[in-house]
Amino acid sequence: MKLRSLTPLLVVLMAPIVGCTKDDNKNTSTSDGSGGGAWAVGEDATMVRLNPAGDVWYYPLEIEGDLLAIACKGQETGMAVGEDGVVLRTDDSGESWTQIDVGTRARLRSVIFSGTTPAYIAGDGIVLRSDDDGRSFTPVPDAEGDFTAVTTTAKGTLAWLTTASGQIWQLDGETLTPVFTTSEGPLSGIAATPDGGSVVAVGAGGLVLRSDDGGAKWASVTTPTSRDLHAVRISRTADLVVAVGAAGVVLRLDDELGASAEELLEPGLALRALHLSIDGHGHAVGDHGVVVHSNDAGLAWEALDLGLEEALFGLDDLHGEAHL
Known part of the structure; x- marks a missing residue:
């Protein structure tokens, strides 16, 4: 795995409003749905977006607090969540953002769309479910x-x-059930195949937990790292797992190439979020505005200098194709 510094990207500063103009070509995916761009959120309401051509936009959002996660659906819809119960939604590829009142001031840490109408938000002491594609949410009991x-x-x-x-909890409709508990420390990331047949979770000390029967039984996976892991992706065929974490570690569990782990950053820094498209394009982001890019599903990485100092906690891509 190689990490190479790049010439700084062209930076395009936006006017001080929420959103973009229709004349700007901010599509983060190519017309055939392949990846190459990214949309990240982070500390002090930071939001930054880059497209495959290397252009960068900063979004001066009129909110306060950290944004902790972002999820996108198709090429127009995105949702970001964060501190103080903040939920932001766009349906025009970021031209405008609407703040949704979800009835909580909790710290919201994660958000995801499905391929149909359900969407979910999770945070401190709260789980929210939507049945209208993330336009409104209701709290899940218990x-x-x-x-x-x-x-x-x-x-x-x-x-x-x-x-x-x-x-690890499973949510089926409005029924929330604990299905596994580990004594090895906190868990911080989880991913599933599209059919839900395989699910993988990551956490402290290089912990990887995996289920290949739809979440009924879980087993710990031996890995070549003891670094804390913060985010994970699993391929739709369940033959590749990629996770990132402390010291910029990139862990790959590849059925063909085996297990590997390489640290891209200094020990005091971490990669906090990861996105990989089905074609292998992807990014990871983390502390002090670190952004790295891969074209081969995480085998090799390039460093992108976006001129950011704020930590980046969440990452996704406006895409026409499925994730890795």
Whole structure:
């Protein structure tokens, strides 16, 4: 795995309003749906977007506090969540953002769309479910715990969540059930295949937990790293898992190439979020505005200098194709 510095990207500063202009070509995916761009959120309401051509836009949002996660659906819809119960939604590829009142001031840490109408938000002591594609949300009963991440299937009928106390919960409709508990520390990331057949969660000390029967049984996976892992992706065929974490570690569990781990950053820094498209394009982001890019599903990485100092916590891409 190689990390190479790039010439700084062209920076295009936006006017001090929420959103963009229609004349700007900010599509983060090419017309055939392939990846190459990214949309990240982070500290002090930071929002930054880059397209495959290397152009960068900063969004001066009129809110305060950290944005902790972002999720996109198709090429027009996106949703960002964060501190103080903030939920922002766009349906015009970021030209404008609307703040949705979801009835909570909790710290919201994770958001995800399904391929149909359900969508989910998870945070400290709260889980929110939407049945209208994220336009409105209702709280899920008996959501006990500080939820750190949520994932769902393509149909959105099932969801799985991780907690800071090391639990994995399954959500089926409005029924939230704990399905696994580890004593090895907090869990911070989770991902599922589109059919929900395989689910993987990551956490402290290089912990990887995996289920290949739809979340019924879980097993710990031996990995070549002891670094804390913060985010994870699994391929639709379940033959590749990629996770990122402390010291910029990139962990790959590849059925063909085996397990590998390489650290891209200094020990005091971390990669906090990861996005990989089905074609292998993707990014990881983290502390002090770190952004790295891969064209081969995380085998090699390039550093992108966006001139940011704020930590980036959430990442996604406006895309026409599925994730990795």
